[in-house]
Amino acid sequence: MSVKNHGNAILNPKAQSPMELSIDDVLFSRIICYPFKLLDCCLYSEASAALILASEDKVKELKIENPIWITGVAAANTDCFIGNREDFGRLYSNIFAAKAAYKMAGLDYNNIKGQIDLAELHDAFSGQEVISYEELGFVPFGEGGPWIEKTFEKSGEGPWLEGELPCCPSGGLIGCGHAVGATGIMSTGEAALQLREDAGKHQVPITKGRAISHSIGGPGAAYAAVIVMANEEGLKKP
C-alpha cells in the first residue's frame, strides 16, 4: 500500500512524496504508532484545489466539451466516541456513505468493482485504505489485505496502477500529501481528470467511464463522504 501510493506519486508532478521504495524501507522506517511506521503515514501538506460546478443548462450554454457529471454524492457520520462502537475493526461511516452514493448513481454495491474504472481513496494511513477496500465493497470483509498481497505483480489484478481497479493512481494522501481541506477536492478533481483522460502520466485506462472519490475524517473515521462521477459515455452504460 505504502509502496504503491508512494510509487504512483512518481508519475504525478503535483505530489509531495514521490518515492521508489522497497518493503523493507517501509517496515524499517521509524515507528509512529505501532503498527504504523513513518512511511505508513501521509505527510501534512499545503495546497489548494478548486472545482467549478455547473448546472446542465450552464454546461450547454458554455458548450463545455467534456463535462464530468456528478452522479452520486453521499456522506455519513458515525459515533465519534470511539469507545462506544460495536466493532472496533470497522470504518462504519464508509459503508453507509458508499452504499448511499452508489444507490444515487444507480450502481450496485455488490458489483462495484466491475462498474468503475478507478477509485481515489483516503489513505491518510496505509491500513485505512486496506480496510476501505472492504467497506466500499471492492472485496469481501477480511480480504482487503490479501487482495493487495496476492495481486502483487499480476497484471490486471488488484488495486495497482495496472490492476483491475486502480486505487489512488494520483498517489493518494500518502503520495501527494494531505492538505486537509483541499485533499478531498483534489481526489475528486483527479478522478474527474482521469475520466477526461487528462490525468497525464498516471492516466489509467477508462472503459466504463465512471470513478469514485472518497474522504474520511475525524477520529477513527467519524465522517465519510463518497462521490461518484461519470463522463458522457459512463452516463449511458448500464
Add this chain to the structure above:
Amino acid sequence: MSKVAIVGIGITPFKARYLDKTYFELAYDATKMALEDANKNGAEITHKDLQSTVYGIYNELFERQFMPDIFVNSYLGMNNKPGTRVATGGATGGYTVRMAYAEVASGLSDLCLCIGLEKCNDCYDEQTGVTTPEVLNAIAYSADMTYEYPMGMMAASSYVSMVNAHYEEFGNPTEEQMAYER
C-alpha cells in the same frame, strides 16, 4: 434537481511549505487554474460569473485564523455573494463537494466554486520555532477531549485501534500488506 457537472479543475502542487504564499494566495491560484480549465474550449467564465462558493477548510488552528473563508472570499473577488464554509475533519473535501453539488442541484446557483485549502505549517510554536507538535495537537483536538484525548487519542492512534481490531478478527492487514512492495 438539475444534473451537475464538474467543468473546471485547478489543483496547486502539494508542498511541505509554501514560504512565498499566504493561504488566500494559494486559493487564488487554484481558482485561476480552475477557471482557465473551464475556459479551454472557448467559454469565457470569470469569477464574476461564479454565483456562490463553498469552502473546505478544516482547521482554524493551522492558519491561526478563525473564519479563514471570509478572507479568501474577499481575496477571490467574491464579495456580495454567498460563501459557506464546510469543516468536517479529514473528510472536509468530500463534504465540500457534496454541499457544492447541492448548491447547483437545488437551483440556487448555476455556477458554483468548490474550493478547498489548507496551510498547516502556518501553525507553529513560537517559542520552539517548530511546527510538528503544534500540527499534531491541532489535529488531536478533533478527538473527544473529555475521555479519549487524555488517554492518548490522536490521529494515528485512532486509526491504529481500527487496524489492530481488524487484524485481530481477520489476521490482516499485516505490516507487510500495508507496506506492500511492487
